[in-house]
Amino acid sequence: xxxxxxxxxxxxxxxxxxITGHRETFAELASHxxxxxxxxxxxxxxxxxxxxxxxxxxxxxxxxxxxGGTRNGMVVSWPARIRDGGTFRSQYAHVSDxxxxxxxxxxxxxxxTVKGVKQQPIDGISLAYSFAAPAAPSAxxxxxxxxxxxxxxxxxxxxxxxxPKRMAWEVGVGEDRKLxxxxxxxxxxxxxxxxxxxxxxxxxxxxxxKLKELQDLFWKEAAANNILPIHDYSEGAQGRPxxxxxxxxxxxxxxxxxxxxxxxxxxxxRSFTIDADVEVPEGARGVLVTQGGRxxxxxxxxxxxxxxxxxxxxxxxxxxxxxxxxxxxxSHTLSAAFQADRPEPGSGGTLTISIDGKPVGxxxxxxxxxxxxxxxxxxxVGMDTITPVNGDYTIAGxxxxxxxKKLVFNLR
Numbered sequence: 001x002x003x004x005x006x007x008x009x010x011x012x013x014x015x016x017x018x019i020t021g022h023r024e025t026f027a028e029l030a031s032h033x034x035x036x037x038x039x040x041x042x043x044x045x046x047x048x049x050x051x052x053x054x055x056x057x058x059x060x061x062x063x064x065x066x067x068g069g070t071r072n073g074m075v076v077s078w079p080a081r082i083r084d085g086g087t088f089r090s091q092y093a094h095v096s097d098x099x100x101x102x103x104x105x106x107x108x109x110x111x112x113t114v115k116g117v118k119q120q121p122i123d124g125i126s127l128a129y130s131f132a133a134p135a136a137p138s139a140x141x142x143x144x145x146x147x148x149x150x151x152x153x154x155x156x157x158x159x160x161x162x163x164p165k166r167m168a169w170e171v172g173v174g175e176d177r178k179l180x181x182x183x184x185x186x187x188x189x190x191x192x193x194x195x196x197x198x199x200x201x202x203x204x205x206x207x208x209x210k211l212k213e214l215q216d217l218f219w220k221e222a223a224a225n226n227i228l229p230i231h232d233y234s235e236g237a238q239g240r241p242x243x244x245x246x247x248x249x250x251x252x253x254x255x256x257x258x259x260x261x262x263x264x265x266x267x268x269x270r271s272f273t274i275d276a277d278v279e280v281p282e283g284a285r286g287v288l289v290t291q292g293g294r295x296x297x298x299x300x301x302x303x304x305x306x307x308x309x310x311x312x313x314x315x316x317x318x319x320x321x322x323x324x325x326x327x328x329x330x331s332h333t334l335s336a337a338f339q340a341d342r343p344e345p346g347s348g349g350t351l352t353i354s355i356d357g358k359p360v361g362x363x364x365x366x367x368x369x370x371x372x373x374x375x376x377x378x379x380x381v382g383m384d385t386i387t388p389v390n391g392d393y394t395i396a397g398x399x400x401x402x403x404x405k406k407l408v409f410n411l412r
Contacts, residue, residue, distance in 0.1 A: 020296050021346040021370035022314040042295045047168035056198040062168060064145040065152030065161025066189075067199045081105070082131045089130045091138040092154060092193070096124035104128050123225075144221035149183070149230055153218040157194040160204075160214035162186040183230045188215065248411045252289070254382025254404035261372055264291055264379035267298075268369060269345040271412040273337045274300055277405040282329045285393070286400035289407055290380050292373040293387035300336045302327065302400070303392050307353050309336045311365045312389045320390070321351050323361040332356055338365065346370035381407055 035041045045053075050060035054068035063069035074093075076082065103110055104126040112119060125140055143154040145161065152161020165181040190204040190211045204211050222228050229236070243263035244250070250265050265272065276288045283305045290299035298311045305326030311319045327334070333356055340349040346368055353361040377386045384398035 020314040021367065022317055024315055028315055040294075050168075056200070058199060059164070060168065062148050063150045063164050064147040065150045065163070067159075069147070069150070070145065076127075076131075078105070078131070081128075084134065087134055089127075089134055090197075091127070091130050091136065092140050092143070092157075093127055093138075094124060094140065094143045096122070097127050097140065098124070100124045100126045101128055142217070142221065144218060144225055144227065146222065146227045146230065148233055151183070151218065151222070151227070151230060153214050153221060154193070155214055155217055157192060158210060158214060159191045159193050159199065160188055160211055160218065162188055177232060177234065179232055179235070190214070250409040252381045252407045252409065254400065254407070256381040257378065257383060257385050259379040261291075261374065261378065265409045265411055267291075267338075267411065268372070269340070269343055269347065271338055271340045271343075271349065273335065273410045273412070274407065275410075276300070276334045276407045277331075278334060278400075278402050279331050279405065280305075280327055280329060280402035284327060284329075284400075284402045285397070286402075287380065287382065287384045287393070287398045288334065288400060288404065289409070290384045290389060291378070292369075293377040293384070293389055295374065295377075295387070296369050297373050297377065297389050299384065299389040300334075301393060301398075302402075307334055307336075307355065307360070308392060309351055309353060310390045310392065311351070311368065313365075313367045313369055317367050318390065319351075319363070319365040320392075321353055321361050321363040321365075323353050323355070325360065327355060340368070 032041055037043060047060055051058070051068065054060055057067035057071050059066040059068040061069055077085070079085065100110075100122055101124075105128055110119070110122055127139075129139055130136055138157075141156055145152045145154075150162060150164055152159060163186070165186060166178045170178070188204055188211060189199075189202045190207060191199040191201065192203060193199070219228075222230070243260075245262065245266050247265075274289060278284075278288070280302070284302045285304060287299055287301040290301070291297050292312065294312070296312055296314045298309070300307075300309050302308065307323040307327060309321045313319065335354040335357075336351060337354070338349055338351045340347045348364065348366045348368065351363060351365050352359050382400045382404050384393070384395055386395070388395055388398065
């Protein structure tokens, strides 16, 4: 049998190593220096740079309670109505105001029903009032914010919001999650945006009355806007409808592409078996089944007639198991069986490839992905899309050259 080999890296790891469990070394990061900005890397900068790039506002994306997580410029050009081009407007606005603005200036009334379904009222307001009146008072008086337990409220020039309970890089398990810090335990800040647009001067201690007023308004608006209850994103999912999470057996027919992760087999922390009934020519090639891609995932495929299973656990953690011979032409059942060492996310294990029930290749997969397969790539049968899991094949050449009669995926 041809054993597994640990392959070379097929790309830089994803933006957050805890998603997959891979921890880059500095040498590994530096080896991709000249690839930054290109298609071979997951182009992303870390939280410290995000904070710096949001200067002079504090914090970054995910922290909706602070200006660095929410404040962005917008350019509007309409010479027929905005005659003082190149000037500024400082009225408070929110992304939900864009649609009402376009509807108003286009003279279109928002529909109350669409295909018989009554629509929710539009939250935003039109910004068209500011086009000819740069100094007009802000027509938006209140806006509520919440994302990943970071929450706050804007009202009449004031902004009150919570500081994050953990840093962006604290996304692991145990103490890092700080699950014991509830919404009522959070530290609040208070800013007068009319006088301090960069939120440099926290007035929470000096003006507790205004802070309490805005805190009370937040909980009122949070209830009205279905924000409550506020909890960690790892909690509160019990009973949530799922296409794939409650199932152990799946049957697929090719071609199938872009199945989202929740609908696909949940292999994280599980042993599994893939059985593909196929009809193949000599030298068959192409993908039987794959999930994810260059930045994390697996693929079961044929290369020059040889069955191969590759597990891309990100970065240098690449594991390939190849059969010891090419598949002869005709009808066959190709199988890949993964036996995890332990029933837990990230566990390594042994993968065995079989043809018609006979093992033809076996080897170690040293580590598996611990969080989720991919931010952007789905589950495919009979082809691959977006990016390949390794360099053995290309997306253009990934379509299976034989016929997949049926592919059965079982979790154990």
